[in-house]
Amino acid sequence: MNNFIFTIPTTAYFGKGQINILGNTIKSHGGSKVLLAYGGGSIKANGIYDATVSQLNGAGISFVELNGIQPNPRIESVEEGIRIYRDNNCDFILGVGGGSTLDACKAIAAGVKYDGPVTDLFVDESGISSRITAVAPLATILTMAGTGSELDMGGVITVGEDHKKKVVLHPLLNPKFSILDPEYTYTVPEHHSMAGVADILCHLMEQYFTPDVAATVQDRMNEGVMKAVLEEAPKILADPQDYDARANIMWASSMALAGFQFVLGKPGFPFPLHGMGHELSSMYDMTHGVTLALLTPSWMRHTISTAPQQLPIFAQFARNVMGVSEKDDTIAAEAGIEALEAFYAAIKMPANLREAGVKEEDLEVMAEKAVENGNLGILTSIGKDEALQIMRMAF
Amino acid sequence: MNNFIFTIPTTAYFGKGQINILGNTIKSHGGSKVLLAYGGGSIKANGIYDATVSQLNGAGISFVELNGIQPNPRIESVEEGIRIYRDNNCDFILGVGGGSTLDACKAIAAGVKYDGPVTDLFVDESGISSRITAVAPLATILTMAGTGSELDMGGVITVGEDHKKKVVLHPLLNPKFSILDPEYTYTVPEHHSMAGVADILCHLMEQYFTPDVAATVQDRMNEGVMKAVLEEAPKILADPQDYDARANIMWASSMALAGFQFVLGKPGFPFPLHGMGHELSSMYDMTHGVTLALLTPSWMRHTISTAPQQLPIFAQFARNVMGVSEKDDTIAAEAGIEALEAFYAAIKMPANLREAGVKEEDLEVMAEKAVENGNLGILTSIGKDEALQIMRMAF
Numbered sequence: 001m002n003n004f005i006f007t008i009p010t011t012a013y014f015g016k017g018q019i020n021i022l023g024n025t026i027k028s029h030g031g032s033k034v035l036l037a038y039g040g041g042s043i044k045a046n047g048i049y050d051a052t053v054s055q056l057n058g059a060g061i062s063f064v065e066l067n068g069i070q071p072n073p074r075i076e077s078v079e080e081g082i083r084i085y086r087d088n089n090c091d092f093i094l095g096v097g098g099g100s101t102l103d104a105c106k107a108i109a110a111g112v113k114y115d116g117p118v119t120d121l122f123v124d125e126s127g128i129s130s131r132i133t134a135v136a137p138l139a140t141i142l143t144m145a146g147t148g149s150e151l152d153m154g155g156v157i158t159v160g161e162d163h164k165k166k167v168v169l170h171p172l173l174n175p176k177f178s179i180l181d182p183e184y185t186y187t188v189p190e191h192h193s194m195a196g197v198a199d200i201l202c203h204l205m206e207q208y209f210t211p212d213v214a215a216t217v218q219d220r221m222n223e224g225v226m227k228a229v230l231e232e233a234p235k236i237l238a239d240p241q242d243y244d245a246r247a248n249i250m251w252a253s254s255m256a257l258a259g260f261q262f263v264l265g266k267p268g269f270p271f272p273l274h275g276m277g278h279e280l281s282s283m284y285d286m287t288h289g290v291t292l293a294l295l296t297p298s299w300m301r302h303t304i305s306t307a308p309q310q311l312p313i314f315a316q317f318a319r320n321v322m323g324v325s326e327k328d329d330t331i332a333a334e335a336g337i338e339a340l341e342a343f344y345a346a347i348k349m350p351a352n353l354r355e356a357g358v359k360e361e362d363l364e365v366m367a368e369k370a371v372e373n374g375n376l377g378i379l380t381s382i383g384k385d386e387a388l389q390i391m392r393m394a395f
Numbered sequence: 396m397n398n399f400i401f402t403i404p405t406t407a408y409f410g411k412g413q414i415n416i417l418g419n420t421i422k423s424h425g426g427s428k429v430l431l432a433y434g435g436g437s438i439k440a441n442g443i444y445d446a447t448v449s450q451l452n453g454a455g456i457s458f459v460e461l462n463g464i465q466p467n468p469r470i471e472s473v474e475e476g477i478r479i480y481r482d483n484n485c486d487f488i489l490g491v492g493g494g495s496t497l498d499a500c501k502a503i504a505a506g507v508k509y510d511g512p513v514t515d516l517f518v519d520e521s522g523i524s525s526r527i528t529a530v531a532p533l534a535t536i537l538t539m540a541g542t543g544s545e546l547d548m549g550g551v552i553t554v555g556e557d558h559k560k561k562v563v564l565h566p567l568l569n570p571k572f573s574i575l576d577p578e579y580t581y582t583v584p585e586h587h588s589m590a591g592v593a594d595i596l597c598h599l600m601e602q603y604f605t606p607d608v609a610a611t612v613q614d615r616m617n618e619g620v621m622k623a624v625l626e627e628a629p630k631i632l633a634d635p636q637d638y639d640a641r642a643n644i645m646w647a648s649s650m651a652l653a654g655f656q657f658v659l660g661k662p663g664f665p666f667p668l669h670g671m672g673h674e675l676s677s678m679y680d681m682t683h684g685v686t687l688a689l690l691t692p693s694w695m696r697h698t699i700s701t702a703p704q705q706l707p708i709f710a711q712f713a714r715n716v717m718g719v720s721e722k723d724d725t726i727a728a729e730a731g732i733e734a735l736e737a738f739y740a741a742i743k744m745p746a747n748l749r750e751a752g753v754k755e756e757d758l759e760v761m762a763e764k765a766v767e768n769g770n771l772g773i774l775t776s777i778g779k780d781e782a783l784q785i786m787r788m789a790f
Contacts, residue, residue: 003412003413004409006407012396012400214639215638217643221616228611228614230614248396265410
């Protein structure tokens with residue numbers, strides 16, 4: 001096991017009605033003038049906006065708004081948020097939404113304390129956003145489970161006309177606190193709920209499929225969360241208002257990335273599937289989680305065939321997570337991948353890139369750009385050719 | 396799933412050589428005059444004391460010492476620590492040792508900020524130590540894996556001539572940071588290393604065996620840590636300097652109680668095995684972890700026989716943790732208990748209370764006192780009669 005630092009500087013208030021702690025808890029963190037950031041109008045339709053405003057008013061906290069943050073949030077929203085925060089002398093940021101809103105808020109929180117363009121604050125050679133030295137205090141109210149942004153230190157921002165995905169990453173970016181009320185996800189449409197499930201599962205797999213360094217505790221905990229996701233997600237399909245299923249998926253989302261606990265002590269910080277998936281999102285504005293479900297089985301098969309020494313970890317995944325009992329590693333690993341494909345089908349992910357509307361002639365440019373995102377190969381080397389091969393296999 | 400608050404306000408620096416961050420990190424938390432607390436002379440024999448002092452000196456931090464903290468730490472050590480801290484105008488506490496030293500340091504940290512007897516600060520009707528409102532900053536250097544005190548908010552202190560176990564419990568008691576170097580546990584004798592393993596496993600089981608509220612994520616993560624413990628502990632027996640095995644057991648110790656994450660969202664805070672085990676420790680000065688290994692199988696059998704509706708959770712434990720494949724719940728549960736007994740035997744725990752030196756005529760008074768500790772029944776009601784029955788079964 002490698003050395004590591006474990007820290008989760010966010011308090012999570014989990015469960016029904018936790019919105020009731022909002023006003024006083026913001027005040028206890030020194031907030032008196034809040035930048036309230038959110039996406040579209042859904043929080044107005046489902047009552048979350050009203051409950052939030054009522055809490056702020058009740059605590060005598062004034063606020064200004066940044067709304068219209070898009071999925072795959074853009075740098076322009078971040079810059080607008082920074083401007084509004086500064087113009088109104090805010091002292092606290094409250095993000096209400098899913099991962100996109102929360103990610104934008106993290107970049108805003110860092111940007112308002114930085115004397116220069118916020119684009120300076122993306123991850124640099126150091127592996128984190130080393131130019132971040134101070135951030136505005138941030139709290140979040142989660143309305144969609146998936147990205148884990150509510151309990152982690154990162155965010156993904158889209159930049160430029162070519163929709164480049166850039167990452168802000170720093171321990172200071174952990175929210176001060178997050179409110180996780182599973183009932184707030186009741187109205188998330190099925191497709192987005194299940195894309196969130198695929199995203200959670202991918203976060204867990206990206207931390208699981210790394211070279212073996214005997215990090216047994218991390219891997220067994222990770223397997224546990226994966227199993228819980230496989231067990232609980234179909235219950236949401238059956239009943240979108242199944243409280244316990246929504247609660248488990250929400251908590252799985254948070255646990256998957258909290259402190260990056262499942263990759264601590266392991267080598268690298270690879271996320272090759274996210275690297276490739278982001279290009280699908282960029283070119284087709286495809287829901288993030290869907291891109292991951294589309295690519296994962298092909299990435300697994302590609303890795304096994306090009307780096308057969310990694311076979312045991314895929315066989316272990318098959319046995320410990322997917323319930324495969326086959327003794328032969330090669331057969332077990334393939335059975336595990338097939339079981340994963342069956343799960344994706346059960347949660348109604350598209351079967352392949354073609355079915356998802358991808359054009360074959362775009363694969364090459366996406367493969368090229370994916371590699372520019374860097375660090376795609378941790379179990380096996382992935383350059384443009386390999387990325388293209390994986391995408392073709394997934395087509 | 397019930398509502399909960401998740402918070403782990405301790406940063407863990409994990410791995411070889413992490414002692415090197417000690418001096419600067421204490422300074423970053425405002426420490427300039429440290430109360431350095433430890434137990435016996437072992438840290439002087441194995442070099443940890445020298446490394447610690449060298450770090451303090453190198454950072455220009457002065458210190459005074461409290462030494463001689465005993466296993467099952469006594470209130471008198473806590474009171475002495477409070478006096479030394481105050482007399483020397485300390486501003487930081489550094490505990491170097493196992494759970495006993497760390498627990499004593501937590502009570503000292505709370506006591507120095509409280510204007511009254513430290514005995515006021517034990518857990519009250521509220522379920523935590525509600526009189527604690529401020530604590531001195533605390534850091535720990537762990538030298539023995541087991542209690543989880545390095546990453547949790549509690550401590551157990553022994554009080555009075557009858558060795559009563561009292562608990563301090565408050566989120567403020569989480570250390571600011573803990574240094575976890577697996578190499579520091581190389582010299583822990585086999586018996587204490589394995590007692591620590593039994594303690595870790597019991598912490599996990601006490602959080603696992605609660606009424607089912609569909610906290611699937613917590614339970615599957617818990618099962619993962621239990622499996623890792625079963626897998627890694629025997630490697631320490633084979634080679635006490637197996638770094639990865641020591642690392643996994645150390646991290647399992649921390650994960651088991653960090654933020655009480657595996658019981659969050661579940662009903663009650665029972666710890667019936669700790670309640671009974673503490674009486675064995677009190678009367679026979681028996682190593683804490685050993686008492687738990689001695690009582691657990693009998694408690695499991697007693698619970699199944701008196702509360703058969705709880706059978707499924709024991710069958711699930713057998714299948715998901717102990718690798719039992721039997722389909723019938725009753726047979727599976729018993730097979731799981733037998734597999735657990737085999738594990739305890741493999742890590743050289745005594746087979747029964749008699750073998751551990753307990754006298755049969757003491758059982759009744761221990762059962763009586765155990766019930767005074769309160770809250771022994773969560774899956775099934777446990778009064779004095781039931782506690783006695785469990786102890787007789789374990790005899």
